[in-house]
Amino acid sequence: MLVSEIDVISPLDLDECLTILSREGIQHRLLAGGTDAVVRMKDGKWRPNVWINVKGLNELRYIVKKDGAIHIGPLTTHSDIIRSQLLQTQADVLVEAAREVGATQMQNMGTIGGNIGTASPAGDTIPALFVLGAVLEIRSCNNKRLVPIEEFFIGPGKTVLRQNEMITNIIIQPQEKNEIGIFQKLGPRKAQSISIVNVAVNLIMGENNRQCLGGKIAFGAVAPTIIRAKKCESMLKIAPITDDMIENISKVAWKEVMPITDVRASASYRRDMASALLHRGLYRLMRRWESYES
């Protein structure tokens, strides 16, 4: 298939889009920000018969609080997330992750739905969505289902999304006053880089000094999909998160991740860095928490 033979259809609303998706016999792909899809088209990896351009569906671009949960439209750009007052106060880890995506141009173009749908093991917003307990609403022409984000990914670039379905809503639980999150990333340079390792942490803090009531830790780029570090998580509640404790937790992270060697880094480097990033993240998080308290 030559690039010049690929058509672009721009549905006017969601219903039209889902109808087009349900048509069988045409090879189609969704196109949102294009920051990944167009690159793959140029590389010859993705050559559908038709691009379904959903970028213009403004009905899927929103950040609102409804019934105690935060709803984010899949076509919300990373820049929208960074600017959102609501997310800055009640989903700080997602805002930090969105800031680390590419640079200004990519943040203006790329959408959160696209970042999820592309299912890159190194996607930056996905670990943040893991620790915020995101649930994805997936719709097809005649069906609607809710999938927790942890069950959405099967492997690199592979998800449970069927050919006739698309992500139509992303629901996260807002952080309470005693919750605090952080996103840490290691890339080859500061701007515009793909993660070698990244980690998102969300902790629920208790009343005593550095006492933690629980929390979630998710690593990116250390496994075929984003993973939760459940052994590290279980250590959070054992004792106050002192500097010694942080040291111990990050040692467990070294064992818990399962990275591979690829063009960006070797497996052993990734393992060391996953441990170091969690160490740094928890250390910074505790400092931040103490400065809020005082």
Add this chain to the structure above:
Amino acid sequence: MKPIRFTVNGSPREVNCHPSKTLLDVLREDLNLTASKECCGKGECGSCSILVDKEVICSCLVLAGQAEGMDITTCEGVGLTANMDIVQEAFVSEGATQCGYCTPGLIVSSRAFLNSIEHIPSVSEIKTALGGNLCRCTGYAKIIRAVETAAKHQLENKGKLSLR
């Protein structure tokens, strides 16, 4: 081939092209606006930066079929030799250009950034804003200085306007 209509630098345009052609190629080949350059073609270098609805994006990753109805500003729309923008004047006066390949993209990104400022930006703010534009001659120091100068002039002019 499909007709595609959008606004470029304030004037409505219509082109006939295949819908999966990149917007960058449309601008350069069909509209002869050759300021925007192709370099990496992957959204990493920023040479193809343009403004769409006042936000800076990479035109090499937008398909023509997606551009229907867009309001586009290219480097030519920021200013030409006859009516240079403050940013372009600052790039000239600071000598913030070597081979010039990245310059149009940097001018567009700087313009978008300067539209959003209320104070003279710090160096780190400028670096963050221009993080998506690479200069392989590595003339970053002068580029950053040019943006600072442009910011000063812009804010001074604004002050004058409000005094009137």
